[in-house]
Amino acid sequence: MKSIVIGAGMSGLCIGLILKKEGFEPVIYEKNKYAGGSFNSYRLKGYQIDTGLHFLTRAESGELPQLMRKYLGEDVFDSGFTSHKTYNFTFRGVSNPLPEGLGSLLKTNLFTRKGKIGFIRMFFDFLSLGRDGTESYKGYSPYDYIEKYVPDEKSFYFLNALCWMCSGSSLKDASLFRFVDGVIGGKTMKDFLPSPGKKKYPPDYYPVGGLKALPELFVRKGGLEVKLGSGVERIYTKQGKVTGVLVGGKRIPADIVVYGGLVSELPGLVDGLSKEEIRKFKDIKEYKAITLWVGFREKVADWKGESLVKVQENLGSPHWAVFLTDLNPDFAPKGHQLLGMSAILHKDKDEMVREMEQTLEEMLPGCSDKIDLKYVQVMRAEKALQDKSHPMWDLPDHRTSIRGLYLVGTDTKGYGNGGTLCADSARRCFERIREDSKVY
Numbered sequence: 001m002k003s004i005v006i007g008a009g010m011s012g013l014c015i016g017l018i019l020k021k022e023g024f025e026p027v028i029y030e031k032n033k034y035a036g037g038s039f040n041s042y043r044l045k046g047y048q049i050d051t052g053l054h055f056l057t058r059a060e061s062g063e064l065p066q067l068m069r070k071y072l073g074e075d076v077f078d079s080g081f082t083s084h085k086t087y088n089f090t091f092r093g094v095s096n097p098l099p100e101g102l103g104s105l106l107k108t109n110l111f112t113r114k115g116k117i118g119f120i121r122m123f124f125d126f127l128s129l130g131r132d133g134t135e136s137y138k139g140y141s142p143y144d145y146i147e148k149y150v151p152d153e154k155s156f157y158f159l160n161a162l163c164w165m166c167s168g169s170s171l172k173d174a175s176l177f178r179f180v181d182g183v184i185g186g187k188t189m190k191d192f193l194p195s196p197g198k199k200k201y202p203p204d205y206y207p208v209g210g211l212k213a214l215p216e217l218f219v220r221k222g223g224l225e226v227k228l229g230s231g232v233e234r235i236y237t238k239q240g241k242v243t244g245v246l247v248g249g250k251r252i253p254a255d256i257v258v259y260g261g262l263v264s265e266l267p268g269l270v271d272g273l274s275k276e277e278i279r280k281f282k283d284i285k286e287y288k289a290i291t292l293w294v295g296f297r298e299k300v301a302d303w304k305g306e307s308l309v310k311v312q313e314n315l316g317s318p319h320w321a322v323f324l325t326d327l328n329p330d331f332a333p334k335g336h337q338l339l340g341m342s343a344i345l346h347k348d349k350d351e352m353v354r355e356m357e358q359t360l361e362e363m364l365p366g367c368s369d370k371i372d373l374k375y376v377q378v379m380r381a382e383k384a385l386q387d388k389s390h391p392m393w394d395l396p397d398h399r400t401s402i403r404g405l406y407l408v409g410t411d412t413k414g415y416g417n418g419g420t421l422c423a424d425s426a427r428r429c430f431e432r433i434r435e436d437s438k439v440y
């Protein structure tokens with residue numbers, strides 16, 4: 001069967017890799033001159049910066065690392081990656097690492113004693129909600145639960161910071177699905193307890209060549225055929241079935257087409273989608289992140305590869321900062337340091353930049369006279385905001401009403417966000433393709 005993937009973002013590369021290894025001979029068409037979509041790096045005034053601060057989360061159990069181990073080899077992380085140590089959450093000037101399990105949760109100062117008890121009670125409640133099924137908490141935000149269980153300000157603001165980082169919204173606006181289904185899923189208490197041989201809380205990975213090294217690895221090690229600078233202008237169908245695509249004025253036949261661009265733009269590329277699909281696709285809201293990149297002409301701090309997260313004392317997004325030069329010193333001229341600070345863009349951009357500059361001064365007092373690069377980057381953080389009125393299960397399925405046309409990406413159904421969702425949506429998409437290819 002001849003298959004085509006539209007878009008070489010991380011989702012397109014994930015499904016491309018699965019299709020290739022499962023014998024579907026895919027060709028990937030990408031409109032940009034580089035692969036990776038939102039996973040990219042570029043040079044700026046002697047520094048190498050990424051498209052925002054990114055890590056491959058949950059290196060042991062996460063969907064993206066698992067997919068990479070399965071299809072690129074068990075040894076894929078043996079070289080070319082470095083691990084990110086921890087997130088130090090700071091609240092009112094006091095910093096504590098993110099708890100990694102029950103033991104560190106009981107010890108942390110991020111929660112008050114009452115807050116810890118409330119959090120554990122809430123966790124058990126989430127386990128039972130997960131068993132009752134998604135219908136039992138439709139339309140709820142985490143706030144509806146946290147308000148009941150976590151009575152103090154300190155614990156509340158810490159959970160709010162975590163919520164922004166996991167979902168792109170505050171405790172009040174996020175979807176409870178993200179935490180109950182996305183984290184707890186069909187698990188039981190046993191799955192959360194440490195067991196011999198099982199890592200307690202695995203670190204996150206970072207590709208040492210910068211973010212762009214990840215898509216490059218997929219293409220090189222996966223042997224993927226990617227046509228760069230080749231935007232798909234049209235998807236052709238006949239009698240409700242996909243027949244091919246139009247690229248650079250040329251018609252290319254295909255039995256299977258997987259679309260990995262913005263789902264909201266799909267109705268402009270193909271005829272024959274149902275009214276319900278078009279309504280759903282156009283209803284998807286994306287959201288953006290803001291990153292302040294700062295280059296220092298001399299060493300200003302040693303964070304040893306750890307992140308600092310400033311918890312906001314309101315419902316605003318936290319400020320998350322990492323020295324990229326801790327992960328790879330080559331990202332800056334010799335002796336210089338490069339720091340990135342990201343937050344979810346949720347109010348006026350200039351106001352957010354001012355607040356982030358203030359955070360920078362708090363994190364690194366007196367650093368401003370050593371700055372030789374300051375650059376503000378605004379990027380799409382996720383193609384779909386999964387808030388309480390748009391939970392993940394309301395996102396489009398991977399099978400469309402046109403036979404042979406499938407969807408993949410962070411604006412389709414699946415668990416998590418970012419790379420996790422790229423890999424999970426690709427896995428789900430392939431399940432559909434495999435089911436259907438038995439029928440064709």
Ligand SMILES: Cc1cc2nc3c(=O)[nH]c(=O)nc-3n(C[C@H](O)[C@H](O)[C@H](O)COP(=O)(O)OP(=O)(O)OC[C@H]3O[C@@H](n4cnc5c(N)ncnc54)[C@H](O)[C@@H]3O)c2cc1C
Nearest residue numbers: 007009010011031037038052054055232261289410418419
């Ligand atoms: C500041 C920031 C921090 C983040 N942190 C993390 C993190 O720590 N971990 C994590 O995993 N994720 C993180 N993310 C999110 C992650 O970058 C995205 O969710 C993910 O890269 C989206 O992948 P995608 O394949 O769904 O979409 P995209 O990357 O948008 O890929 C879609 C691709 O399709 C192409 N395309 C579209 N239409 C066509 C067409 N007609 N023809 C050909 N090509 C087409 C586009 O050019 C693009 O390359 C972060 C994002 C930001 C901005």
